[in-house]
Amino acid sequence: MSKVLIIGSGISGLACAITCASKGMNVILVSPFPSERSQSVLAAGGINAVLTGEDGDSIEQHIEDTLKGGCFIAGEKAVTGLCSAAPDIVRWLESLGTVFSRDNEGNISRRSFGGQTYPRTNYAGAVTGKQIVTALVMEARRLEGMNLIERRYWNDLYGVLIRDKVCYGALLYSEAARTVEAVTADAVVIATGGQNALFGKTTGSTMCDGYAAGKLFSQGVELKNLEFIQYHPTTIETDQKKMLISEAARGEGGRLFYEEGGRRIYFMEDLYGTGGNLMPRDIVSRHIFETGRQVYLDVSFLGRNKIMDRIPEVYELCLKYRNIDISESPVPVVPSVHFFMGGIAVDLKHRTNIKNLYAIGECASMYHGANRLGGNSLLAAIYSGRVAAGDINGMETDPYDWNKEVSEANDLLEKKRRSESKFPVMYVRGMLSDTINSSMGIVRNKERLESGIKDVDYYLSISDKINFDRSELEYFTYSLEGILTLAKAALISAASRHESRGSHIRSDYPEKSEEFNASTIISYDDGKYTSRLVKEDEYEG
Amino acid sequence: MKVKILRQKHPHAEPYWQCFDYDGDRNASVAAVLDNINYRDDITDSDGNPTERISWECSCLQGMCGGCAMVINKMPVLACDTFVKDLKGDTITIEPLHKFPVICDLVVDRGIIQENLKKIDAFIGKYHQGPEKDHELEYRIGRCLKCGLCLEACPNYVKGEDFFGPLFANDSYFVASRSDGDKATIKKNYNDHFAKGCSKSLACMRVCPVNIPTLASMAKMNRGIRDHYD
Numbered sequence: 001m002s003k004v005l006i007i008g009s010g011i012s013g014l015a016c017a018i019t020c021a022s023k024g025m026n027v028i029l030v031s032p033f034p035s036e037r038s039q040s041v042l043a044a045g046g047i048n049a050v051l052t053g054e055d056g057d058s059i060e061q062h063i064e065d066t067l068k069g070g071c072f073i074a075g076e077k078a079v080t081g082l083c084s085a086a087p088d089i090v091r092w093l094e095s096l097g098t099v100f101s102r103d104n105e106g107n108i109s110r111r112s113f114g115g116q117t118y119p120r121t122n123y124a125g126a127v128t129g130k131q132i133v134t135a136l137v138m139e140a141r142r143l144e145g146m147n148l149i150e151r152r153y154w155n156d157l158y159g160v161l162i163r164d165k166v167c168y169g170a171l172l173y174s175e176a177a178r179t180v181e182a183v184t185a186d187a188v189v190i191a192t193g194g195q196n197a198l199f200g201k202t203t204g205s206t207m208c209d210g211y212a213a214g215k216l217f218s219q220g221v222e223l224k225n226l227e228f229i230q231y232h233p234t235t236i237e238t239d240q241k242k243m244l245i246s247e248a249a250r251g252e253g254g255r256l257f258y259e260e261g262g263r264r265i266y267f268m269e270d271l272y273g274t275g276g277n278l279m280p281r282d283i284v285s286r287h288i289f290e291t292g293r294q295v296y297l298d299v300s301f302l303g304r305n306k307i308m309d310r311i312p313e314v315y316e317l318c319l320k321y322r323n324i325d326i327s328e329s330p331v332p333v334v335p336s337v338h339f340f341m342g343g344i345a346v347d348l349k350h351r352t353n354i355k356n357l358y359a360i361g362e363c364a365s366m367y368h369g370a371n372r373l374g375g376n377s378l379l380a381a382i383y384s385g386r387v388a389a390g391d392i393n394g395m396e397t398d399p400y401d402w403n404k405e406v407s408e409a410n411d412l413l414e415k416k417r418r419s420e421s422k423f424p425v426m427y428v429r430g431m432l433s434d435t436i437n438s439s440m441g442i443v444r445n446k447e448r449l450e451s452g453i454k455d456v457d458y459y460l461s462i463s464d465k466i467n468f469d470r471s472e473l474e475y476f477t478y479s480l481e482g483i484l485t486l487a488k489a490a491l492i493s494a495a496s497r498h499e500s501r502g503s504h505i506r507s508d509y510p511e512k513s514e515e516f517n518a519s520t521i522i523s524y525d526d527g528k529y530t531s532r533l534v535k536e537d538e539y540e541g
Numbered sequence: 542m543k544v545k546i547l548r549q550k551h552p553h554a555e556p557y558w559q560c561f562d563y564d565g566d567r568n569a570s571v572a573a574v575l576d577n578i579n580y581r582d583d584i585t586d587s588d589g590n591p592t593e594r595i596s597w598e599c600s601c602l603q604g605m606c607g608g609c610a611m612v613i614n615k616m617p618v619l620a621c622d623t624f625v626k627d628l629k630g631d632t633i634t635i636e637p638l639h640k641f642p643v644i645c646d647l648v649v650d651r652g653i654i655q656e657n658l659k660k661i662d663a664f665i666g667k668y669h670q671g672p673e674k675d676h677e678l679e680y681r682i683g684r685c686l687k688c689g690l691c692l693e694a695c696p697n698y699v700k701g702e703d704f705f706g707p708l709f710a711n712d713s714y715f716v717a718s719r720s721d722g723d724k725a726t727i728k729k730n731y732n733d734h735f736a737k738g739c740s741k742s743l744a745c746m747r748v749c750p751v752n753i754p755t756l757a758s759m760a761k762m763n764r765g766i767r768d769h770y771d
Contacts, residue, residue, distance in 0.1 A: 034655055036687045037600040037608050097665035097719045099683040102676060127684060130605065134683045135665070138716075141655075142664040153652060176644075205600045239566070239573040240621075241602045317603065320622070426580060473596075 008191030010038035012361025014136040015385030021148035039205035043129025044246035046121035048375035049086035057118035070369020071502040098135040111251040113374040115280035121375035126313035167357035180409040182402040200433030202337040211479040214486030224345035224365040227494035232338030233284035242336035282371040285335035296330035347541030350388040360384035370502025449495040547636040572621035596646040607688025612636040617693035661730040667721040691745035704738035707745035714758035
């Protein structure tokens with residue numbers, strides 16, 4: 001049977017590993033830390049699926065809402081597959097023991113989420129991701145016991161082994177041994193999450209940094225739709241990060257307002273009627289930005305009992321980190337970077353443009369188009385892992401010796417260790433996030449994007465001269481160049497889309513354009529970045 | 542104020558204390574204090590000596606991943622969940638968790654947690670939905686961070702060789718309650734690796750960052766064990 005190397009052990013990597021191992025494949029599941037540390041545990045609100053349709057909802061409606069939310073560039077065949085599989089996925093999670101919340105009849109509880117015609121977001125309080133991780137870790141453990149899944153902790157991706165457009169494995173860096181080694185496999189699956197390091201403070205994990213996408217890009221893997229970055233409308237800010245106030249708070253009835261002359265202005269309701277607070281995230285974030293004022297989220301009228309029953313984790317978060325009791329007072333919120341619709345370009349089977357190399361979960365670009373609907377990310381994480389697993393059947397004989405690649409990687413690390421530069425790596429990462437926050441905010445323009453490209457070119461020019469700080473994980477040192485490469489690709493993608501669509505808003509091109517009713521694919525060849533527009537028939541494959 | 546940290550360069554090195562100055566926001570979490578110290582342009586200790594950045598583990602920074610579990614002012618806590626304003630005195634003392642091997646500074650290897658759960662097959666297998674009354678406890682156990690704080694606080698847990706500690710008791714109940722599998726084995730493992738060794742100090746419940754009521758899991762399991770062997 002195939003030997004599969006999966007990089008990343010969040011929900012997507014776990015779902016892929018479990019599916020591969022259940023088919024008898026041998027899986028190596030690589031991550032620096034256990035799955036409990038993955039960003040997946042932060043996924044709050046729920047997972048979309050039409051389980052009964054008794055209220056008039058249907059899979060067709062789920063498909064339509066998803067395509068509309070994604071501004072019609074999400075890929076119809078891909079979205080149809082996703083939404084059709086959703087009920088089976090939720091039942092599967094239930095069968096693995098996921099502790100979903102239950103309604104009075106004992107069915108899985110569901111709530112309304114933004115941009116959706118019916119309440120179809122199935123949830124476990126406001127910790128749905130965490131409960132799913134708990135269940136998947138247990139199932140993976142069963143397969144570990146059967147020696148079908150081998151976990152490798154304290155290992156990071158360094159690069160992939162590619163020759164003549166075929167992937168034969170990956171270079172893994174061991175933090176313990178401080179060396180790179182080659183691990184060959186019949187298929188490699190990348191499941192490394194989003195690109196948070198571009199922005200610094202986001203709602204996500206410090207560990208999802210975008211390095212894998214940037215590194216693979218420089219190795220010839222195409223990326224897609226990098227300009228589409230979701231700003232979640234409701235977060236609270238602390239010194240170190242932006243913390244998510246789950247959309248569940250608005251799903252349960254929460255209202256957004258700002259104050260003017262002592263009056264509360266419920267601006268989303270004024271614009272869109274009673275459902276205004278639950279418009280898709282791109283629309284709500286844009287309107288909050290346009291108010292130019294401090295916006296508040298109010299759930300206090302729900303009453304303490306309902307708050308503690310439905311969204312206790314939101315209550316705890318606001319009390320702990322902002323000292324605000326949401327059962328008594330509204331909470332000030334700001335939009336913040338939350339999800340990357342763009343990433344590694346894949347086809348319907350989650351194959352990249354390199355044979356035997358797959359990408360799944362948030363690091364891959366599929367299903368969400370220009371804006372993702374809440375509740376579709378957990379769904380896509382699991383679905384994509386299962387789809388990739390279903391396609392893997394390779395038994396390539398590796399004809400190559402990878403000693404040269406291993407030696408080159410180790411020599412490069414040794415050279416970095418000898419650097420006497422004054423630039424610490426975290427300093428450059430700080431400058432990068434300042435640049436990207438300024439260039440790729442909620443509203444963008446040509447001038448800022450071009451200035452961002454110029455800044456990143458400078459950071460790239462010094463990236464091989466940075467100070468090697470032994471007290472940092474060495475990963476931080478070698479990952480910088482890949483992250484900067486990704487940043488430049490994202491800026492070029494955003495500069496090349498001369499329109500406003502979904503989460504990509506240009507003040508100099510404020511309208512949607514038929515010409516851009518397509519996805520941006522960007523490729524790299526020896527320092528040259530080339531972007532092109534591709535229609536869904538082509539990228540879905 | 543002063544921040545006194547027990548440091549260690551690598552797994553086999555001798556630990557040593559080092560002190561830093563902190564004059565930032567008192568509303569900050571200890572995780573933010575560590576970042577504040579680490580990301581000054583030049584990192585120096587309280588005596589002005591240049592030193593290396595402090596290694597510590599983090600991911601979510603909001604009490605949901607368990608990465609930054611450590612000992613602060615003698616209490617096992619999450620650094621992102623512990624605030625300067627709530628700590629007494631003018632010195633914050635930070636140590637790595639003592640019950641796990643140190644890798645570097647405040648980073649420890651908690652692999653034993655996963656190894657022990659694997660050893661006793663802690664998985665659901667065939668799912669069985671229990672009665673509604675058990676749902677609340679199962680939901681709470683499903684939130685377990687596997688951070689190791691309960692093991693650090695437990696007076697009976699040493700290195701996890703025979704006694705696997707409170708998180709194992711909770712997972713045992715979780716599996717027994719939600720699985721149609723072989724309950725006798727789960728109960729035997731629970732008895733061998735937890736019930737026999739627990740002196741019921743309940744320190745685990747006082748330090749759990751997600752408030753898992755281990756005593757409730759124990760009550761359910763002990764009742765189950767009695768039923769099984771009687």
